[in-house]
Amino acid sequence: MNFERVELSVEDQAFLDDTRALLSSLVTDEVLRRDRETGDNFDEGVHLALGTAGYLAGEWNSEADGGFPRVRRRLWEQEKRRFHVPWVTSGTTSMVARSVQEFGSPELRDEVLPGVLSGHVRLCLGYTEPEGGSDIATCKTRAVRDGEHWVVNGAKMFTTGAHNCQYVFLITNTDPDAPKHRSLTMFLVPLDTPGIEIQGIRTVDGDRTNIVYYSDVRVDDRYRLGEVNGGWTVLREPLNAEHGAVDASADGLQDVSIMMHQGGFMVSACDRAAAIVGRSGRDGRRPVDDGSVAYRFGRSVARMEVAISTPNVFGRVALAQTMRDVAPDLMDVLGEAAALPIDTDGAIDDGASEYVYRFAPLVGIYGGTLEVFRNMIAQYVLGLGKPSYSVAKTP
Ligand SMILES: Cc1cc2nc3c(=O)[nH]c(=O)nc-3n(C[C@H](O)[C@H](O)[C@H](O)COP(=O)(O)OP(=O)(O)OC[C@H]3O[C@@H](n4cnc5c(N)ncnc54)[C@H](O)[C@@H]3O)c2cc1C
Known part of the structure; x- marks a missing residue:
């Protein structure tokens, strides 16, 4: 793995500054509150503004077709995550738009694709x-x-x-x-x-x-x-992308596996917990001075680090499984006030670990369940053959 820092050119730094300024004006507290209330993971105003500012086209097009060059693409991905831009519908849109481009008639492409890039078509x-x-x-x-x-x-x-x-x-x-x-x-x-x-x-x-x-x-x-x-031919590519069966690029400017966005919630929950267990209470003791807290918190952080460093399809499984394993440990370590959700008075980590606890099961279901992925790894990566669910015969 390449841990070198990327030196930003003057132009890339300006792109980063502009992007941060735009996102901080668009993704307001009100947008985030509304998104939590609706559960939509989509905000039309933000989406259309990103279309107008050229970010949807920059992301969707290849560099050769005027899209973002590699470094800017990476900066954009990271900033979207940092600002918690509601993301689900943009993700499905760009995935399906590729199939429209490849398999749609010219008339259908003309009907759909310009609106995808402006944000009006999802x-x-x-x-x-x-x-x-x-x-x-x-x-x-x-x-x-x-x-x-x-x-x-x-x-x-x-x-x-x-x-x-x-x-x-x-x-x-x-x-x-x-x-x-x-x-x-x-x-x-x-x-x-x-x-x-x-x-x-x-x-x-x-x-x-x-x-x-x-x-x-x-x-x-x-x-x-x-x-x-012939639908299976049309489906194969978007399914492979959704399953994370496509390799990350070798230049290191890409997540090592899909679901890293979801894994980011676990990373923040661990960060918040680290700040809390390292803080001294009235008696001068820190929660982490208790051996059981140190053990369970240390294990959570170690698991989290391994999961976010695990590549491709293995990473997908590792992230979803680790979110399920780590969230209850963090909540136990932080105590009962960790059971309160985000934006609730008294929530010790502002609901970060409680959210991961509720989110983790879904991360191991959508786009394919953990069991299905484990079978795929066993069958296609490890070459263990097709799973057999028949009752084993006793000799
Ligand atoms: C929040 C959320 C958003 C979603 N969004 C979309 C969406 O936008 N569009 C869409 O089409 N779908 C969407 N899905 C559906 C998702 O892709 C399916 O839930 C998932 O593929 C599992 O299918 P299922 O729920 O029908 O479970 P089933 O396929 O009925 O599986 C039931 C159980 O059997 C197990 N199982 C099934 N097959 C195997 C196997 N071969 N080997 C081992 N175990 C197996 C599963 O692991 C599971 O435990 C979403 C799901 C969720 C939870």
Whole structure:
């Protein structure tokens, strides 16, 4: 790993200063409070302002197409995180926009992509279904051809951001009799089409996601992405990106694994706890002078450091698992006032560890569960073969 400091050029330093000034004017306490209340992880005003200032285009385009050069891209990623810019819907939008660029017709690209870069068009992921999401190829939402249209019926669970988006990247089943990976067709469905109903769901950490019902939704064939029954080809790339199966770049200007943003909440909780356990009380003793506090806090920090240094798909598992392991230890070390949530009087670490405690289970579910990732590592990285769930035969 390369720990060298990056010397910023005058231009890059100016970019950093401008970015910080813009974000401190945009991501106000009011924006953050509203975001916690709605659980949206998206703020339209901030998103549109970033579009106007060219940050959405800078992030999405490659350097060759006018996007940020490597160092600026890294600075931008770090500042977004430092300022807690609400991020989920921008993330799904840029992921889906790549598939639109690759598989959409020229007319569809023209309809969608300029708005993605200005911030007016947002895109969400319609993969998971109420009956199960890990094996998304078992999709039951049907699309049936009717002339130049398709008629879609079904339901999708956890379509995060649907209520703030204009289109959903929808997996449908177009041939129930075919083998499952040859039965899928992808669409980019406008969310204002009649027959679509979006209902909100709140998760344990306060995030909002949605269940979306599709009843006789008529979708023009021009919203199809890729071949009929060729949806798996369209899906592979965004799934790989979401699963963290793409290598980090060798120049060190990139997170070593995905989910580092989520891991950042654990890092802050550890930092806050460090300040508290190192502070002397009225009797002159510090909590960390107690051997059990020193042991459990030290173990938490060591685990956190290992998790944030673990690369690619292993890092994804390490971060989610470590968040689950570390949060209860931090809360125990800090005492009962650590059970109070953020912005509550008396919350000893302003709710940092309590938030990680509620957030960690989700980090090990969305985009693929920890169990599924462990199986993928066993099968594809360690070469241990396909898992067998049959009952072992006794000799
Ligand atoms: C906050 C949040 C946001 C989300 N946002 C989106 C979104 O925007 N769009 C979207 O489409 N989906 C979204 N999801 C859905 C998410 O991707 C799924 O929850 C996830 O893929 C798991 O699917 P499932 O919940 O249907 O669980 P299931 O697949 O039903 O799994 C149930 C249990 O069985 C285990 N299991 C399943 N298969 C295997 C296997 N092969 N090996 C070992 N164990 C297995 C799982 O680990 C789990 O414990 C979101 C979920 C959450 C919690």
